[in-house]
Amino acid sequence: MQSGIKTLDILTLLSTPGIGRRTVQQLLETELKSSPSSLQDLRDLLVERASLNGHRMRIPTSLELEAAYVLAERVLESSHDLGVQVIGSDTQMFPRQLRDIPDPPVMLYVRGNVQCLYREPAVAVIGTREPSQFGLSAAEKLSATLAAQQFVIVSGLAIGCDAAAHTGCLNAGGQTVAVLAHGLDHVYPSKNRDLADRILDSGGCLVSEYAPGTRPRGNFFVERDRLQSGLSAGVIVIETDLRGGTMHTAQFCIDQHRLLACVVHPPKFATHEKARGNQMLIAEGKAMPLSSRADIDSFVARFQNVPKLNESGQVKGPSTKRSEQLSFFSEWAS
Numbered sequence: 001m002q003s004g005i006k007t008l009d010i011l012t013l014l015s016t017p018g019i020g021r022r023t024v025q026q027l028l029e030t031e032l033k034s035s036p037s038s039l040q041d042l043r044d045l046l047v048e049r050a051s052l053n054g055h056r057m058r059i060p061t062s063l064e065l066e067a068a069y070v071l072a073e074r075v076l077e078s079s080h081d082l083g084v085q086v087i088g089s090d091t092q093m094f095p096r097q098l099r100d101i102p103d104p105p106v107m108l109y110v111r112g113n114v115q116c117l118y119r120e121p122a123v124a125v126i127g128t129r130e131p132s133q134f135g136l137s138a139a140e141k142l143s144a145t146l147a148a149q150q151f152v153i154v155s156g157l158a159i160g161c162d163a164a165a166h167t168g169c170l171n172a173g174g175q176t177v178a179v180l181a182h183g184l185d186h187v188y189p190s191k192n193r194d195l196a197d198r199i200l201d202s203g204g205c206l207v208s209e210y211a212p213g214t215r216p217r218g219n220f221f222v223e224r225d226r227l228q229s230g231l232s233a234g235v236i237v238i239e240t241d242l243r244g245g246t247m248h249t250a251q252f253c254i255d256q257h258r259l260l261a262c263v264v265h266p267p268k269f270a271t272h273e274k275a276r277g278n279q280m281l282i283a284e285g286k287a288m289p290l291s292s293r294a295d296i297d298s299f300v301a302r303f304q305n306v307p308k309l310n311e312s313g314q315v316k317g318p319s320t321k322r323s324e325q326l327s328f329f330s331e332w333a334s
Helices: 005-016 021-028 037-052 062-082 135-148 163-172 190-202 218-230 245-253 274-285 293-304
Strands: 084-088 107-112 122-126 152-155 176-179 207-209 234-239 259-263 289-292
Touching: 005 021, 005 037, 005 062, 005 084, 021 037, 021 274, 037 062, 037 190, 062 084, 107 245, 122 135, 122 163, 122 218, 122 245, 135 152, 135 163, 135 259, 135 293, 163 176, 163 190, 176 190, 176 218, 176 245, 190 207, 218 245, 218 289, 234 245, 234 293, 245 259, 245 274, 259 274, 289 293
Parallel strands: 122 152, 122 234, 152 176, 176 207, 234 259, 259 289
Antiparallel strands: 084 107, 107 207
16 A cells, blocks of 8 residues: 555544544545645645545644644554554555455554464454353364464454464464454453463464554454454354354455355254354355364365355355364264
8 A cells, every 4th residue: 555644644643533444544545646744734635535525524623633643652652662563554564465355454553473464374263252162172173273284373362262262273383363452552351361471472463453552342343353354364163143243253254255164063062052153154155164174174275275255155165074073073072
């Protein structure tokens, strides 16, 4: 993205009352004759954009922009003090896979090994905060299986399936990325602080689009979900009911033309309420089912050339062979 609007300008705009991410994104998509060299230039750009679009946006005063600039500088200073890298979408460090998703972030904050964001392939392993015993086992062991094949595991550090996915990856010696819905000056939920430290100590990273000091809000978790799939070439749903954050991520995965897969529950857990979302996504042809080694191999093979959804919006399923079950399926099968 060669907009000419630099990271400090982006932070200033994001710190300005009445200006949100989507407005900033529109400005970033504007081809400029020259980069803004002053706050007045930045304000003039807002006026010009509003005039061209006939948009009734509130234009900030010069004093408001000056105050926002001071806040932006504080964000950079506090990030530096916390060891958090600030990556604007104007920079080469901004992850390629996030540039072209619908509603991309305009700023990323990264704590830990930023190189994890560029390693391929990456797969998001996600699920409910209230999993069954099978779900916990599947999240941990499937993530370990993929990490052993050099996959980066992406998840959201929530209790339940997310924490199990991170843990399984770490136990296999892999690298994992936790996408958070708040500033990186703290960890939510607090009970996963030790897990967050372990992620950092093992060469992984924590990622957010929110500046240090930002506390979590309900809508931030939905916005976070699009980044989990956006950073990944595919998404695996461990367990989900018909509604909830996991289903949001699944829909973002489909919208972003990533590969979606769902774990198939063994008969003992097939009637569990947290299996209903998996069953629906598979039945509608939106996700490929995973219940055997052949399925996992088929899923992994897709990353050599990840397919988009066909015209009917469906993904063709993998082999139906069930001759060799993975351990976390077979141990719960009876």
